[in-house]
Amino acid sequence: MKKSKLTISKDYKIAKIDNRIYGSFIEHLGRAVYGGIYEPGHPEADENGFRKDVISLIKNIDVPVVRYPGGNFVSGYNWEDGVGPVENRPRRLELAWSTTEPNTFGTNEFMKWCKEANTAPMMAVNLGTRGPDDARNLLEYCNIEKGSYYSDLRRSHGVEKPHNIKLWCLGNEMDGDWQMGHKTAVEYGRIANETAKIMKYMDPSVELVLCGSSNSYMKTFGDYEKTALEMSYDKVDYISLHQYFNNSDNDSKNFLAKSMELEEYIKTVICICDFIKGKRHTKHEINLSVDEWNVWYHSHGAKFDRWSEAPHILEDVYNFEDALLVGLILIAMLRHSDRVKVACLAQLVNVIAPIMTENGGKAWAQTIYWPYMHASKYGRGYALNGVLETTKHDTKGFSDVTDIDSIAVWNDEGEELTVFAVNRDFEEDNILSVNLKDFDGYKPVEQIVLEGFDIKAENTVNNGSVKPLSKPLDNVYESVKEIKLSPLSWNVIRFKK
Numbered sequence: 001m002k003k004s005k006l007t008i009s010k011d012y013k014i015a016k017i018d019n020r021i022y023g024s025f026i027e028h029l030g031r032a033v034y035g036g037i038y039e040p041g042h043p044e045a046d047e048n049g050f051r052k053d054v055i056s057l058i059k060n061i062d063v064p065v066v067r068y069p070g071g072n073f074v075s076g077y078n079w080e081d082g083v084g085p086v087e088n089r090p091r092r093l094e095l096a097w098s099t100t101e102p103n104t105f106g107t108n109e110f111m112k113w114c115k116e117a118n119t120a121p122m123m124a125v126n127l128g129t130r131g132p133d134d135a136r137n138l139l140e141y142c143n144i145e146k147g148s149y150y151s152d153l154r155r156s157h158g159v160e161k162p163h164n165i166k167l168w169c170l171g172n173e174m175d176g177d178w179q180m181g182h183k184t185a186v187e188y189g190r191i192a193n194e195t196a197k198i199m200k201y202m203d204p205s206v207e208l209v210l211c212g213s214s215n216s217y218m219k220t221f222g223d224y225e226k227t228a229l230e231m232s233y234d235k236v237d238y239i240s241l242h243q244y245f246n247n248s249d250n251d252s253k254n255f256l257a258k259s260m261e262l263e264e265y266i267k268t269v270i271c272i273c274d275f276i277k278g279k280r281h282t283k284h285e286i287n288l289s290v291d292e293w294n295v296w297y298h299s300h301g302a303k304f305d306r307w308s309e310a311p312h313i314l315e316d317v318y319n320f321e322d323a324l325l326v327g328l329i330l331i332a333m334l335r336h337s338d339r340v341k342v343a344c345l346a347q348l349v350n351v352i353a354p355i356m357t358e359n360g361g362k363a364w365a366q367t368i369y370w371p372y373m374h375a376s377k378y379g380r381g382y383a384l385n386g387v388l389e390t391t392k393h394d395t396k397g398f399s400d401v402t403d404i405d406s407i408a409v410w411n412d413e414g415e416e417l418t419v420f421a422v423n424r425d426f427e428e429d430n431i432l433s434v435n436l437k438d439f440d441g442y443k444p445v446e447q448i449v450l451e452g453f454d455i456k457a458e459n460t461v462n463n464g465s466v467k468p469l470s471k472p473l474d475n476v477y478e479s480v481k482e483i484k485l486s487p488l489s490w491n492v493i494r495f496k497k
């Protein structure tokens with residue numbers, strides 16, 4: 001049995017967590033929209049065609065923001081195709097994913113769905129095949145009340161009030177040569193700056209996300225961020241990071257250390273932002289939007305018919321170790337919540353997603369749904385930089401990997417304190433002593449765990465056995481609380497005043 005110690009104080013604040021760190025993503029890709037959130041005729045569909053069973057699973061997580069409509073899709077998207085009378089909307093060949101896009105769901109449907117799902121939009125503009133002109137037109141359509149061409153067009157489409165979308169992405173993964181309209185850092189920096197300028201002329205209240213690298217292994221990583229930011233620094237508010245993780249070589253010990261890779265990535269991007277800030281002697285600070293992250297590899301190589309509509313693509317079936325890594329990534333992002341203000345688990349339904357559906361059938365929670373739900377539910381308030389003393393190990397790709405990783409979140413309004421912890425040791429229990437320095441009167445109430453499953457155990461439509469269990473913590477504790485963390489476990493330890 002191993003031992004660890006976590007010391008927490010209200011004084012150890014990292015930041016007030018921006019709830020948008022629990023965001024997600026819906027792209028026009030595979031069955032994310034069609035057969036996922038939208039399926040007219042489904043027994044659970046409401047009068048808009050929105051699946052109520054899916055909405056209820058989403059509401060249970062409490063997703064504050066959803067990025068839309070892509071992803072690679074947005075770089076070839078004509079937003080006008082998705083508004084106005086449905087019978088007039090064109091069917092298009094969708095070149096990012098080699099499918100056919102029926103356009104029966106578009107901007108106004110998405111905005112209506114956001115209301116139903118109790119979430120806010122994070123809208124991406126197409127800076128691939130299109131540019132600043134289309135971005136400003138879409139913004140006018142969405143955010144201007146009336147009296148201009150596009151605002152009146154929206155009203156003629158039956159949407160009287162503006163959508164008032166606050167958060168916008170300036171394109172998607174423009175550094176990647178697979179991207180339609182891929183751009184060098186200089187080409188992108190220029191167009192992003194001009195688009196940002198025009199969008200802020202139209203609506204100064206919008207917040208804009210500049211594309212960073214598609215992942216930290218891109219050859220241009222670092223330089224792309226620096227160049228694009230140097231050309232647009234004053235006009236943008238966030239820079240994006242995307243990272244997907246895999247266990248293709250089936251080295252689970254190494255896989256569970258990969259949250260460290262994301263942390264290095266985050267630290268490097270913060271340095272780049274602050275380097276430019278320092279050079280410019282400006283007060284303006286750029287924050288981070290990790291607007292695509294997840295495990296993604298199980299579905300690689302899946303076959304589908306080219307130009308089919310809503311095929312089964314990127315439908316990763318997640319296992320227990322994936323859920324542990326998702327928990328570790330959430331902990332890593334919370335540790336940097338002073339700068340990571342937005343993050344999107346990619347994606348939300350069917351496509352590399354915590355929620356799966358059958359066309360015409362059931363909806364269910366994948367393994368990764370649970371840590372995501374716990375973090376969103378209990379991880380609101382102040383992230384605390386606790387002092388963690390724990391044993392360590394090495395893996396193939398990482399040194400000094402802590403056996404326990406952990407973060408504490410203090411919800412001052414609800415007088416609740418939650419410790420999220422993962423024991424990534426394969427064999428041994430770890431007894432975590434939680435030393436609450438100045439949390440007088442806080443008592444442990446519950447330990448929620450995901451533990452005891454085969455590392456490759458999955459949930460399927462009729463078997464949701466990988467799910468959390470709540471253990472009461474009703475022992476009498478003094479100032480030091482000792483909590484057993486089982487080998488390979490995700491733990492949510494809740495204290496209440």
Ligand code: AHR
Pocket residue numbers: 027070071072073172173214292346347
């Ligand atoms: O989320 C799936 C895809 O991954 C997105 O379309 C793209 O932005 C990224 O490469």
